[in-house]
Amino acid sequence: MSLLKRIEQGQARTGDQSPPPKVGGSSSSAGPSEQGGSSLSALQSRRVSAPTTTPQAGTYFDLKTRVQNKLLSELDPSMDITKTDEVRRAIMELFEQILNEENIVLSRPERQRLFEQISAEILGFGPLQPLLEDESITEIMVNGPKNIYVERKGKLVRVPVTFEGNDHVLRVIDRIVAPLGRRIDESSPYVDARLPDGSRVNAVIPPISLVGPILTIRKFSKTPITIEQMVGYGSITPEAVEFMKACVISRLNIVISGGTGSGKTTLLNVLSGFIPSDERILTIENAAELQLRQEHVVTLESRPANIEGRGEITIRQLVVNALRMRPDRIVVGEIRDEAALDMLQAMNTGHDGSMTTTHSNSPRDTLSRLETMTLMAGMDLPVRAIREQVSSAVHLICHQERMRDGTRKVTYITEVSGMEGDIITTTDLFIFEQTGVENGKIVGRLRPTGLRPKFMDKIESAGIHLPPSIFGVGSNRRY
Secondary structure (H helix, E strand, O other): OOHHHHHHHHHHHHOOOOOOOOOOOOOOOOOOOOOOOOOOHHHHOOOOOOOOOOOOOOOHHHHHHHHHHHHHHHOOOOOOOOOHHHHHHHHHHHHHHHHHHOOOOOOHHHHHHHHHHHHHHHHOOHHHHHHHHOOOEEEEEEEOOOOEEEEEOOEEEEOOOOOOOHHHHHHHHHHHHHHHOOOOEOOEOEEEEEOOOOOEEEEEOOOOOOOOOEEEEEOOOOOOOOHHHHHHHOOOOHHHHHHHHHHHHOOOOEEEEEOOOOOHHHHHHHHHOOOOOOOOEEEEEOOOOOOOOOOOEEEEEOEOOOOOOOOOEOHHHHHHHHOOOOOOEEEEOOOOOOHHHHHHHHHOOOOOOOEEEEEOOOHHHHHHHHHHHHHOOOOOOOHHHHHHHHHHHOOEEEEEEEOOOOOEEEEEEEEEEEEEOOEEEEEEEEEEEEEEEEOOEEEEEEEEOOOOOOOHHHHHHOOOOOOHHHHOOOOOOOO
């Protein structure tokens, strides 16, 4: 019987450790570092301490840790880990050499599995690497070292993957945030970051978290979702797509609203694809995740304060600075604070065609949130002045929801039509109507209300003539 089988059977009898997750035999691993010239020296300084073992031949984790630490000590510390294939070949050669020197007898599948797990620790993100490579998974949630959940097709399921302990999770978190120049420690126990492919990451550690390190990864598809796919999924109708495309080309200011995980950023990515390629686009985000395909795109990213509490760059400061960079369009990933005031100012000072997202429950709540966030700027502005800014700056609100069955759907497309007294008036142009539930799936369609927006003259002045049937009416215009 081979060594790994004896070890794992010993684990099953003694209950020392959970068996390791099986890592797929992928021929390559994605390197986490984005900075050219990154070396292995940082990894070698963070070697793994072997876990406490029972007086047997040793546990699987003990074997893995011993081989991994010896491998790290023998790798060339000046090696560029961004050259994944080259490093992987070097790891394979040393791995085989170490097994032969220590007379460790493994079958071919066991040897491959151990190599994949060790290379994932060095080049990838440890136990999370196979989950990141699984395209059916859209979100990964690590609730401490032993409880890992994923989202598939909008539903949460637990997966049989575990970390060795809290320190193991912390090493992976550090691996993610270090290349971005961000930090996470007791003085700053939570952080927003991103993976090299743009996937959004949030990490929380004790003392804020009481169940160990928490890691949440919102995965982005390697091939960005297209508008045709959204129509195929039933998220939006072809008529609404044609209308939204006309709104983007004719430089209307659009706010995409919705709850967490409702697909706001995905929709913003899709709509930004309609921006003409001859315009200069500035994107502003907390963690860069937008995937614009135009050639002339400038990406700005906010920065948290350093360990001395200095050097913070906020979204608000970036919006102000963007006005000096000759933008045709300003796309803000998300407005969640007093930056709303500067975003409204940008929309009202000639930067038409700007887009952003915000959290809210409905189009009407979106206006209330914009008003509240503007008040957070502390300018002591009268409410009417703020509402006038909102009503003149925002032309359209596109509201998206995650339904009970896990699907994401655009539920409202609403025009901000002006002011009546002290109240901002809106007109719903498209509303999602649910007609039933079949096999646990919500059935319905985003239908036009029969009303046409007041900004139709802006669309027509851009040379776009939408057929009246898009709005569900005949040839007569209704305002």
